[in-house]
Amino acid sequence: MPVPVDGWNREERDETQTQRLDRNWACLLQELRVVLTGVQLLTGFLLTLPFQQRFATLDENLHLLYLATVGCSIAATVLLTAPVALHRLLFRRHMLNQLVTVSHRLTMIGLFLLGAAVSGVATMIFEVIAGRQAGMAAGLFTATAWVALWVALPLIARRGTEADVLR
Incomplete structure (x- = not known):
């Protein structure tokens, strides 16, 4: 029978919920x-x-890809810096659980958008230099790599484990 999370933290780490x-x-x-x-x-x-x-010479599809990519990158920047602002506004309010929970979610969404932006950049660069097929291949390869390494691998690694969260 698995040891409850709080019990594991007390026994293995000797930490309280606040310390965790x-x-x-x-x-x-x-x-x-x-x-x-x-x-x-x-x-x-x-x-x-x-x-x-040279940007003006790009076709409409590349301009649209650029806008989508820069939008993802800006949104990722906003989401990945939001935990700092959140911390400042919640500072000394005894809301650490909410801070950690919300910041975790913002970070996960920000990482997803960062992966999309990196894939968009790979697509644009390869398309400009080597053509549309090379761009599509590079974008697909990049997206596959980040999904495999940032999503699939961690999900596989955590199978059979229990989350270390407050209940």
């Missing part, structure tokens, strides 16, 4: 530090593209 929330918040912030630099650089790069001379 503090640990979860610290882990989430570290993960955000890793991803934020990349998403901010990607967004900055995308925001400069329309001001390049």
Whole structure:
């Protein structure tokens, strides 16, 4: 019979629910530090593209792909930085459980949009350089890779385990 989550945390980590929330918040912030630099650089790069001379020569499909990609990248940036603003507004209000829960959800959606933006960038770059088929292949490969590594692999790894959450 599995040990209840709170029991496992007390026995294995010797931590209270509050300490666990503090640990979860610290882990989430570290993960955000890793991803934020990349998403901010990607967004900055995308925001400069329309001001390049060659951008005007792209066809309507690439302009639409660009808009979808930059939209995903901007939304990812907003969602992945939102936990910091949320923390500031909830600071010292004893709402750590809500902070961790909402920030986790914002991060998951932000990562999904980041993956979509990276796939869009791969599609655009390969299409401009090597043609539409190469662009589609690169976008499909990139999307498949991030879904496999960011979604499927973690879901497979967590099979048979129990979530470490407050009930």
